Amino acid sequence: MNKRKPKDYVLLMLKGMGMGGADVVPGVSGGTIAFITEIYEELVNSLKSIKPSAVKKIFSEGLISFWNIINGNFLMAVFAGILISVFSLAHLLETWLEEEPIFVWSFFFGLILASAFYVARKIKDWNWRKILALVLGIFAAYMITNLTPAQTTEAYWFVFLSGALAICAMILPGISGAFILLLLGKYQFILGAISDLNLVILGIFAVGAFIGLISFSNLLSWLLRKFHDITIATLAGFMVGSLFKVWPWKETVSTFVDRHGETQPLVQNNVLPSYFETVTGDDSQLLFAILFALAGILIILSMEVLTKTKKL
Secondary structure: OOOOOOHHHHHHHHHHHHHHHHHOOOOOOOOHHHOOOHHHHHHHHHHHHHOOHHHHHHHOOOOHHHHOOOOHHHHHHHHHHHHHOOOOOHHHHHHHHOOHHHHHHHHHHHHHHHHHHHHOOOOOOOOHHHHHHHHHHHHHHHHHHHOOOOOOOHHHHHHHHHHHHHHHHOOOOOOHHHHHHHHHHHHHHHHHHOOOOOOOHHHHHHHHHHHHHHHHHHHHHHHEOOHHHHHHHHHHHHHHHHOOOOOOOOEEEEEEOOOOOOOOOOOEEEEEEHHHHHHHHHOHHHHHHHHHHHHHHHHHHHHHHHHHHHHH
16 A cells, blocks of 8 residues: 555545535435545455454554554544534535535536446446446435434434444445444434434443444445445445435425424425426526536536546
């Protein structure tokens, strides 16, 4: 692995901030951002290296040896960015979503669309198995993102399970951890625990998240090593399938009241811009939506150009 310079770790922190900001929005995945910024496989493999044999190195060879084995500088930079984003940019993103949802979702739509194309291009030789994996990924993401959020228990075991499942989604492109929490009926509950600094709930959730992250990263690392192209095709499918969730124009079918007493959409159907104007009476803002989507696409194209330039 090439030795990184201080400016490289600043860039990694910024990428982590992108992941954290994406994951608090139900429908956008931190894993997608990791893929876009080309740190996905290193992130998965670094997390996979955190295992008992590595921990034993602390006692036999010292903390520095353990730190090097788990690629500690990389993980620290990325997760520092994620935490900074969760406790700062997250609120800003939620404000934008509340005030200009069409623009935000249009931007993410373009970002994810271009990203899925970019990820799919990593596969050189397509065959029926890889195409099937792509289709199954699209179908799985579509089905998951169209599930109706559930009402579930607040027992500690379920908080633990929610942490494990939500964190797995964080490194799975196309499906966000926030959306998994929404499906499990724990999105508002965990946000409330953060606001109230409920250390018991947050501690149980964090333990579940840590165990889920290590376990799932091992599975993903194995899949990428043994079935690289099929795994990439499936992940690209997840990203395409998630486009149904981030479609900017929606008709609200049913609502729920959140912990602040505010009415929030529960079930929504995707509609065309013209129909959106008919049923809501609001402007579809189609022209600006297209411009924001193109901005998302342009960012991915720019990243690809910069990556190629850096390799020259």
